[in-house]
Amino acid sequence: MPRFTLHDLAATIDARAASGGEASYTRKLLDKGSEHCAKKLGEEAVETVIAAVENDRDHLIAESADLLFHLLVLLKSRGVKLEEVEAALGLRTSMSGLEEKASRKRD
Secondary structure (H helix, E strand, O other): OOOOOHHHHHHHHHHHOOOOOOHHHHHHHHHHOHHHHHOOOOEEEEEHHHHHHOOOHHHHHHHHHHHHHHHHHHHHHOOEEEEEEHHHHHOOOOOOOOHHHHOOOOO
């Protein structure tokens, strides 16, 4: 079975966002606006943390999938492409994580 990637998920979200009708959960989320999408992402983040703290591997996997889905929907709602996030990550790999984190502090 071919590996399913975040790019595959982003393409699915794009396709469902372009579709109309009540059948698409993605479309319903986007129709409710970015603030709603952000709230859903936060809920999924909390559920992911709880699954990790409880050391429930299967639940952590399922909640992580939900978290990634809702992150990509939020990005879509704000017009941010996965490639833009990847580019930001790519820039960070040129230095250590500690150096990169320190470079973001702007007092």
